[in-house]
Amino acid sequence: MQSNKENTSVCSRDKSILGSVLENSKHENKSVCSVCEDRKKEDGTDRDSNWEQVYKQDEVNGASLSRQKSKDMIKEEAILLRASRSQINIHASLHDQMEQAHLAAHLPKVYLPCGFGPVKPDNGKVFFFDIDNCLYKKSTKIHDLMQIYIHRYFKKHLHLNDQEAYRLHMKYYKEYGLAIEGLVRKHRINALDYNKVVDDALPLDRILVPNSKLRKLLIRLKREGKIQRLWLFTNAYKNHGLRVIKLLGLGDLFDGMSFCDYSHVPMTCKPMKSAFDKALEDAGVTDPRNAYFIDDSSINVDAASKFGWGHIIQYIEDATADEISKRKTENPNITIIRDIVELPKACPELF
Numbered sequence: 001m002q003s004n005k006e007n008t009s010v011c012s013r014d015k016s017i018l019g020s021v022l023e024n025s026k027h028e029n030k031s032v033c034s035v036c037e038d039r040k041k042e043d044g045t046d047r048d049s050n051w052e053q054v055y056k057q058d059e060v061n062g063a064s065l066s067r068q069k070s071k072d073m074i075k076e077e078a079i080l081l082r083a084s085r086s087q088i089n090i091h092a093s094l095h096d097q098m099e100q101a102h103l104a105a106h107l108p109k110v111y112l113p114c115g116f117g118p119v120k121p122d123n124g125k126v127f128f129f130d131i132d133n134c135l136y137k138k139s140t141k142i143h144d145l146m147q148i149y150i151h152r153y154f155k156k157h158l159h160l161n162d163q164e165a166y167r168l169h170m171k172y173y174k175e176y177g178l179a180i181e182g183l184v185r186k187h188r189i190n191a192l193d194y195n196k197v198v199d200d201a202l203p204l205d206r207i208l209v210p211n212s213k214l215r216k217l218l219i220r221l222k223r224e225g226k227i228q229r230l231w232l233f234t235n236a237y238k239n240h241g242l243r244v245i246k247l248l249g250l251g252d253l254f255d256g257m258s259f260c261d262y263s264h265v266p267m268t269c270k271p272m273k274s275a276f277d278k279a280l281e282d283a284g285v286t287d288p289r290n291a292y293f294i295d296d297s298s299i300n301v302d303a304a305s306k307f308g309w310g311h312i313i314q315y316i317e318d319a320t321a322d323e324i325s326k327r328k329t330e331n332p333n334i335t336i337i338r339d340i341v342e343l344p345k346a347c348p349e350l351f
Helices: 012-026 034-043 047-061 071-086 094-105 142-158 162-176 179-187 191-197 212-224 238-247 273-283 298-306 321-330 340-346
Strands: 126-129 229-233 256-258 291-295 311-315 334-337
Touching (some): 094 212, 126 273, 142 162, 142 191, 162 179, 212 340, 229 273, 256 273, 273 298, 291 298, 291 340, 298 311, 298 334, 311 340, 321 334
Parallel strands (some): 126 229, 126 291, 229 256, 291 311, 311 334
């Protein structure tokens, strides 16, 4: 059994990683991707900061298709470049950097004791965590990358142009909640093959870094003993969820996961009542009032409120006072936080 005690002593591997971290941070603002650098040499433009203008200029110049990059490809490169620059927070204290380096060098193995449920009902209190834009920040732009990959899938496999792909993507999203649901129903695509080239293809290892602060917070929550289980509740397929918690250094802290099963049609996903009911069943909760739930989506937290879940928290990254006031007016049953590590403020009774 793995101990929850965090070892922050510095090993040789930690020192090596930290050395690389500090060296890279010195040059953080000077780093450029090879594509941007090549383009600068050609025409003096910077694709990272002005990709849309460059794309339009390519059209004006009549650049050959072999040289011209699509708008979404340029945007993808810009997101990944930004991610590489923000992997290390140079404003963090040396202690925090050392903790992150230690966790990166010793990532816990992913282990969900209860798997994907169902757990024998005991009606204990369970804390349900959304994954994307919740366990990590929305500003990582992983969602934007996912939209690019979905768009490419529509274009390639349905033989559509950009406008047609966008319209159909939005149509299926509005009708079914997930684009993949429309693809499976209307075009009989293999959902697991889709997952391989969309969610599983995301370069998460180039974007996500271990979150030692969140890890310590979750360990503290477990040690207090007022919650029976920590449970993941995501609209993604299980592969994606497992990848995310591993890269964040949280792989051994959750008891189980409820996910959208892409192999089952029709699919069950938030904000459907059937998805919330299944999550409760998976986690062994018989009374929804004993469920704690955090999600970034207004639609999902409003659904949880409608279905009688007891403690609902919405994570709105860096929310303004006006945004918080508006959401509280729309749904007074929710608590809003600006950062996942503010959980103790949202539910002090658990800490």
